[in-house]
Amino acid sequence: MTVKETARKYRRVIVLAVLVMLGIAAAVYWNTSREAPPAYREVIAARGDLEVTILSTGVVQPKNRLEIKPPVAGRADEVLVAEGQVVKKGQILAWMSSTERAALIDAARAKGPDEVKRWQDIYRATPVLAPINGTVILRNIEPGQTFTGNDAVLVMSDLLTVKAQVDETDIAQIRLRQPAHIALDAYPDRPFAGRVDQIAYDAKTVNNVTTYEVDVLPEKTPTFMRSGMTANVSFVAELRQNALLVPSDAVKSRDDHLYVLLPSTRANGAPTEREVKTGVSDGKRTEVLEGVTEGEKLLVLRVGAGTHTDTASSPLMPFGRKKK
Numbered sequence: 544m545t546v547k548e549t550a551r552k553y554r555r556v557i558v559l560a561v562l563v564m565l566g567i568a569a570a571v572y573w574n575t576s577r578e579a580p581p582a583y584r585e586v587i588a589a590r591g592d593l594e595v596t597i598l599s600t601g602v603v604q605p606k607n608r609l610e611i612k613p614p615v616a617g618r619a620d621e622v623l624v625a626e627g628q629v630v631k632k633g634q635i636l637a638w639m640s641s642t643e644r645a646a647l648i649d650a651a652r653a654k655g656p657d658e659v660k661r662w663q664d665i666y667r668a669t670p671v672l673a674p675i676n677g678t679v680i681l682r683n684i685e686p687g688q689t690f691t692g693n694d695a696v697l698v699m700s701d702l703l704t705v706k707a708q709v710d711e712t713d714i715a716q717i718r719l720r721q722p723a724h725i726a727l728d729a730y731p732d733r734p735f736a737g738r739v740d741q742i743a744y745d746a747k748t749v750n751n752v753t754t755y756e757v758d759v760l761p762e763k764t765p766t767f768m769r770s771g772m773t774a775n776v777s778f779v780a781e782l783r784q785n786a787l788l789v790p791s792d793a794v795k796s797r798d799d800h801l802y803v804l805l806p807s808t809r810a811n812g813a814p815t816e817r818e819v820k821t822g823v824s825d826g827k828r829t830e831v832l833e834g835v836t837e838g839e840k841l842l843v844l845r846v847g848a849g850t851h852t853d854t855a856s857s858p859l860m861p862f863g864r865k866k867k
Contacts (some may be wrong), residue, residue, distance in 0.1 A: 583814065583842040588789045588835045595781035595825050597716055603772040605700030609674060616691045617641040618686045620668050626682050628674045636697055637671040637684065653789045677701040680770055703768055704740060707776040708754040716780045717742060720810030723759050724777040727768065779825045788828045792820060793841045803835060804842040814842050
């Protein structure tokens with residue numbers, strides 16, 4: 544075999560190997576690029592209650608915080624209340640002596656108990672009264688302690704409220720007496736009900752975010768609620784009772800129309816589309832007003848299934864695919 548014949552043989556082998564490799568690559572590409580047929584799961588339209596909420600955070604604070612200051616400087620003779628104690632308006636919280644009375648009583652003690660009693664009857668101690676019905680949230684004085692007229696010896700609050708910060712984009716959905724759910728960070732498993740008591744007219748801007756302060760009063764103040772606690776508030780923006788509900792990912796959008804998929808009446812047939820009219824949604828479930836009947840079966844595309852050409856998306860799910 545000549546050199547030319549040998550070279551020609553090697554070239555044929557190389558060309559053949561390249562063609563085989565190209566064929567293998569084409570087959571692999573074809574197999575991997577083929578799309579699996581769409582897989583669906585069935586869901587049923589059922590009636591239930593739907594609650595749409597607006598989430599916010601806040602801090603527990605007294606609605607009215609009153610500092611009780613003595614009219615004159617002096618000394619505390621007796622303190623009758625403790626922190627957390629509920630008192631009524633006009634109730635005696637403490638007895639105090641002015642600086643002059645305290646000096647006279649101290650001088651009388653040098654002369655014996657009878658002299659002390661005589662001066663106590665002549666120059667009686669001054670009571671400190673509760674100005675409102677409420678709770679003593681701070682006690683700054685102990686018997687025998689002196690104070691000035693500027694010292695707050697006791698602090699009271701009438702009601703504890705949650706001051707929530709609501710984004711300006713949501714404030715239009717907040718109204719007076721609106722129900723809300725309150726959960727304290729310290730007691731997350733013990734939520735309780737509340738209602739909107741006041742909506743601020745003046746906004747606050749923090750980190751370029753404009754918010755409004757909304758006061759939420761508990762329907763019944765729990766015993767474990769304390770001033771300064773952090774709270775999560777869910778305002779009930781919409782409430783639908785006995786509404787016809789479907790999973791939000793069952794509702795698709797295309798060309799500004801909403802539709803759902805129904806099982807085909809033929810074996811192995813493609814699903815059929817039906818246009819629907821929807822109401823409110825909480826992100827997981829959606830209210831259907833027209834187009835679906837109670838108990839009807841719908842199809843939902845399984846995650847990861849479907850074709851690349853599927854351009855429909857759920858307008859009610861934050862992770863729905865957008866139209867191309």
